[in-house]
Amino acid sequence: VAARLAQLTHAPHFEVQLGPVISPDLSKMPERWSEAAFVRWEAAARLPEVDAHDIFVKGGVDVGFVSGAQIDRYGNLNVTAIGDYTRPRVRLIGCLALPEHLAFARRPIVIIDQSRRTFVERVDFRSGVGHLHGGKSRTEAGLRPGGTWKVITNLAVLSFHPESKEMQIESLHPGVSLAQVQEQTGFPLRIPDEVAETPPPAAEIVHLIRHEIDPQNLLLRY
Structure with missing residues (x-):
């Protein structure tokens, strides 16, 4: 949810890596985090584990x-x-x-x-x-x-x-x-000498999460 929110607001070119899965389509998040759903999730690429690990090691x-x-x-x-x-x-x-x-x-x-x-x-x-x-x-x-x-x-x-x-x-x-x-x-x-208050999310952010990113409320359900 946070990654998709970033893509829709301040970071449109933000790319996601979930293990060997590269740039999954965050507009089509699985309803359940099962292995079968993970395998079927549309993505730009699926890498061998060693290559996915190399992305970390090389500072990617x-x-x-x-x-x-x-x-x-x-x-x-x-x-x-x-x-x-x-x-x-x-x-x-x-x-x-x-x-x-x-x-x-x-x-x-x-x-x-x-x-x-x-x-x-x-x-x-x-x-x-x-x-x-x-x-x-x-x-x-x-x-x-x-x-x-x-x-x-x-x-x-x-x-x-x-x-x-x-x-x-x-x-x-x-x-x-x-x-x-x-x-x-x-x-x-x-x-610290001064402690700030965490700013609450703006109304448009809440709307994006509830109506575009996660309309089925999967984040709180699972």
Whole structure:
């Protein structure tokens, strides 16, 4: 939905990659995310997995969207296991393409619900490296500059301090307080001198989403 909205507004040449699927027709999104629907989805191309991976490695992805079960103050993500890796309380889906998103995409954006269960002091398993231990630790470990760019939650938009790389509040969604955000975070957030309010979507944006992009309300249903 967000990608199609970008195409219809400020980024008409925005191209989408979903794994090996290149530039699917976003005006014909599947009603259900099944393998069969994914295969039948009209697209410009379907690449071998190795070629799709090469697009990441060669810096061809400007913005990557990811999520996870845990995120820490430096934007590291866990989608592998909760608890000790050898004896986990919960075994999760595994890394998939998360390492590539955080290693190679120019601006990785994390979409995640905000709670103390997901925003933790330290992830149980580092499936994707954000800013590692903060500061220059990411590049000192041999990774390219970059790392997690923004974190968008149900309460706020979060970013990272340019030097310490600690997570900080960028804006609060309408009606949300600083105390609410901190209460749902398992580590102290950096708070700038001025905290903006996340601007609500304009009426024409809401109309596009409800009547042109997602008239069947698939986004909220699934």
